């Protein structure tokens with residue numbers, strides 16, 4: 639019984655952390671100005687995040703590899719709103735869940 643409770647508790651903690659990260663990624667993307675050129679589900683200046691998420695998943699890209707591929711698609715100026723590599727990773731992690 640105790641074991642079951644601990645497992646349940648651990649599982650809910652993991653999903654809570656996941657949710658917090660997803661929200662952070664979205665807020666960071668907004669702050670960084672990604673949404674000036676992108677939306678989640680419609681093509682704007684850049685492709686929809688849903689489209690990119692599907693492409694990246696098909697290519698098996700996540701984490702640093704996803705960040706590197708995404709950087710290749712932009713001028714440094716486009717990404718100057720991103721404050722740190724950690725933020726960039728969190729943003730891309732969110733993009734890939736779209």
Ligand code: HEC
Nearest residue numbers: 670671672674675683684685690707708711716717720729
């Ligand atoms: C000034 C406009 C602009 C801004 C700002 C911008 N993007 Fe883009 N993005 C583009 C364009 C245009 C493309 C398509 C480039 C291409 O196909 O070569 C693109 C492509 C992408 C791709 C797909 C890359 C690929 O290789 O398929 C991702 C993912 C992406 N952007 C994420 C982001 C994120 C995250 C941010 C914010 C940190 C951001 N973009 C900011 C214009 C922008």
